[in-house]
Amino acid sequence: MAARDARGRLDPYWWFVAPILLIVVFLYLLPLGNVLLLSVTDPDLGFGNYERLATAAGPVRVLLTTLRICAITTVFAVGLGFVVAYAMANAGERHQKLLLVAVLVPLWISVLVRAFSWLILLRDQGLVNQWLMAVGITDEPLPLVRNELGVIIGMVHYLIPYAVLPIFAVMKGIDPRVLAASRSLGAGASTTFLRVYLPLTLPGAFAATVIVFVFALGFYVTPAILGGGRVVMLAESVSVAILQTVRWGFGAAQSVVLLLLTLALIGIMARTVGLKKGLG
Amino acid sequence: MDQKLHREDSLAIARELYAKGAVSRRDFLGICAMLGVGVAGASLGGRPAQAAAGEITISNFGGDAIKAYDEAWCQPFTKATGTKVAIDGAGPLPGNIKKMVDEKNVIWDVSDGDGFYGLQLGPNYCEPIDYTVVDKTALFPWNQWDLAVGNYVYSNVIAYDKTKVPEAPTSWADFFDLKKFPGKRTMWKWFLGMPEACMMAAGKKPDEIYPIDMKLVVDMVKSLGDSLVLWESGASSQQLFLDGEVVMGNIWSTRSSVLERDTKGRVTWTWNGQIATAGAWVLPKGGKKLKDAMAFIASTQDPVKQVKLLDLMGNGPANPKALALLSEAQKRLNPTSNLDAGIIRNEQWYAENYDAALGTWLDAIAG
Numbered sequence: 001m002a003a004r005d006a007r008g009r010l011d012p013y014w015w016f017v018a019p020i021l022l023i024v025v026f027l028y029l030l031p032l033g034n035v036l037l038l039s040v041t042d043p044d045l046g047f048g049n050y051e052r053l054a055t056a057a058g059p060v061r062v063l064l065t066t067l068r069i070c071a072i073t074t075v076f077a078v079g080l081g082f083v084v085a086y087a088m089a090n091a092g093e094r095h096q097k098l099l100l101v102a103v104l105v106p107l108w109i110s111v112l113v114r115a116f117s118w119l120i121l122l123r124d125q126g127l128v129n130q131w132l133m134a135v136g137i138t139d140e141p142l143p144l145v146r147n148e149l150g151v152i153i154g155m156v157h158y159l160i161p162y163a164v165l166p167i168f169a170v171m172k173g174i175d176p177r178v179l180a181a182s183r184s185l186g187a188g189a190s191t192t193f194l195r196v197y198l199p200l201t202l203p204g205a206f207a208a209t210v211i212v213f214v215f216a217l218g219f220y221v222t223p224a225i226l227g228g229g230r231v232v233m234l235a236e237s238v239s240v241a242i243l244q245t246v247r248w249g250f251g252a253a254q255s256v257v258l259l260l261l262t263l264a265l266i267g268i269m270a271r272t273v274g275l276k277k278g279l280g
Numbered sequence: 281m282d283q284k285l286h287r288e289d290s291l292a293i294a295r296e297l298y299a300k301g302a303v304s305r306r307d308f309l310g311i312c313a314m315l316g317v318g319v320a321g322a323s324l325g326g327r328p329a330q331a332a333a334g335e336i337t338i339s340n341f342g343g344d345a346i347k348a349y350d351e352a353w354c355q356p357f358t359k360a361t362g363t364k365v366a367i368d369g370a371g372p373l374p375g376n377i378k379k380m381v382d383e384k385n386v387i388w389d390v391s392d393g394d395g396f397y398g399l400q401l402g403p404n405y406c407e408p409i410d411y412t413v414v415d416k417t418a419l420f421p422w423n424q425w426d427l428a429v430g431n432y433v434y435s436n437v438i439a440y441d442k443t444k445v446p447e448a449p450t451s452w453a454d455f456f457d458l459k460k461f462p463g464k465r466t467m468w469k470w471f472l473g474m475p476e477a478c479m480m481a482a483g484k485k486p487d488e489i490y491p492i493d494m495k496l497v498v499d500m501v502k503s504l505g506d507s508l509v510l511w512e513s514g515a516s517s518q519q520l521f522l523d524g525e526v527v528m529g530n531i532w533s534t535r536s537s538v539l540e541r542d543t544k545g546r547v548t549w550t551w552n553g554q555i556a557t558a559g560a561w562v563l564p565k566g567g568k569k570l571k572d573a574m575a576f577i578a579s580t581q582d583p584v585k586q587v588k589l590l591d592l593m594g595n596g597p598a599n600p601k602a603l604a605l606l607s608e609a610q611k612r613l614n615p616t617s618n619l620d621a622g623i624i625r626n627e628q629w630y631a632e633n634y635d636a637a638l639g640t641w642l643d644a645i646a647g
Contacts (some may be wrong), residue, residue, distance in 0.1 A: 063641060125523055224512070229512055243373040245634060
């Protein structure tokens with residue numbers, strides 16, 4: 001935060017950011033403060049909402065479901081993203097561009113459209129199950145959707161690009177001469193990959209993990225559609241509290257938990273790999 | 281607010297096209313209806329339709345309901361009183377009403393909703409119904425409260441796919457009988473009208489349904505295991521049947537009649553065990569046009585207009601006097617002509633238990 005230069009004057013570049021800072025304060029931080037306040041004042045003053053969140057069976061379960069789905073999603077999205085990024089980093093220039101487009105195009109398609117597409121593919125009478133039964137692999141439709149599996153498939157698909165991009169950025173930055181040096185010093189291909197290349201990509205992988213996990217925490221549409229109503233995650237639980245049961249204090253408390261989890265994860269990233277490096 | 285501006289803008293575009301002859305009068309009127317503007321309000325002469333002194337805004341759940349309310353209720357009211365009625369189809373959930381009142385920015389003079397809204401939100405959020413203007417004798421006794429008043433009756437029924445069940449199911453016990461009726465069945469994720477089905481299936485008599493035994497409801501629902509699919513919107517309940525994914529469902533009667541029509545009778549329903557429910561008007565606290573709003577509510581009680589809504593949407597009249605006007609074909613589609621076959625949902629129970637019970641329910645279906 002080098003806001004002032006050597007002579008103690010404010011760095012003029014801060015004036016460019018000032019309007020945005022003001023907007024953030026008024027449109028974001030103030031309402032956020034209101035949410036915090038609401039969580040300890042509605043319906044009664046005190047920490048009743050948080051107590052309920054930590055002890056009542058339903059809310060605890062929603063929290064655990066959310067964390068479990070986010071963790072599984074993150075493992076798969078980052079794992080698959082790593083493979084895609086590796087292919088991109090090592091492909092020829094034309095293939096690399098093609099792959100980049102293939103990664104980016106899904107990003108621009110509405111999350112709603114993607115969720116419904118998965119539903120059409122995976123449901124009992126869907127293409128996948130029809131094919132499986134036609135070929136004779138199964139006799140009856142597999143439960144691929146309207147459960148946690150469906151939610152995870154949809155979320156992994158949505159989040160892979162967010163994993164690919166930071167890992168790819170880090171991989172592109174690795175100096176090939178380091179790898180060449182490793183080989184010339186007698187290390188085999190797999191040793192070079194495991195002991196030289198992999199550790200160098202870790203900041204990217206770690207950043208991808210945090211980004212994907214944070215995104216996954218706030219998912220609403222995908223679980224609502226692909227979970228078939230049977231997978232309730234935190235964001236949806238907030239919406240129920242606000243719109244239907246009119247327990248705004250409780251909804252606010254859930255939002256605060258969501259926010260704290262997110263901040264904690266970003267904090268971990270900032271401490272370990274650094275925000276700049278992690279985000280490429 | 282945005283929605284209103286957008287509606288006016290859309291209307292302006294439509295009016296321009298109509299003036300140029302690019303759209304027919306018929307299409308123009310169709311667009312007006314879709315935008316929730318009465319023909320009088322749209323004024324073909326080119327006068328701008330603005331929220332002026334003589335206009336009230338009502339809210340409903342959107343979709344086909346906008347056109348139907350406009351035709352059955354809003355246009356006749358405008359014709360009779362000169363007061364325009366705009367419809368906001370944004371979906372009047374209790375939280376939306378609370379927000380509006382808390383922010384002292386009450387846009388909806390009258391809001392559609394369930395009977396328990398008034399009981400749930402209370403006198404700080406809803407205006408009392410003025411029963412000197414609204415006619416009590418034009419309502420079923422279970423259709424009137426201090427802070428809400430019946431506008432129509434809808435119902436939860438057993439719908440089934442004739443080609444996929446060995447015989448027609450006749451009770452909720454059949455609905456839960458996986459042996460006799462194998463296949464998936466669908467229930468509503470959002471709970472209302474579901475616990476009653478579980479209670480009846482467990483053998484409770486109509487007068488033993490309330491208070492709901494949530495433990496029993498949880499057991500019943502869990503007994504369906506993976507055969508349970510949940511629907512979220514009315515449209516999705518229809519889609520599940522159209523795609524042939526479910527053999528039975530606890531769905532709204534309004535949807536079941538549309539399904540019967542669209543599938544040429546492949547999907548049908550029984551009134552046995554129907555859970556009739558009072559749809560209701562509520563007035564968000566602090567609305568500026570209470571008198572007009574109350575007059576509008578009273579005008580919707582007219583039996584002829586109530587039957588019109590039945591024709592357009594399958595919603596049953598909340599006015600018992602309308603029953604005498606119905607043809608046999610209309611009676612077949614009308615929940616209030618078949619009240620003997622089922623029960624009436626208890627709004628008081630929902631007002632008192634919705635929060636906790638919904639939590640328990642979501643937990644059970646997610647497990």
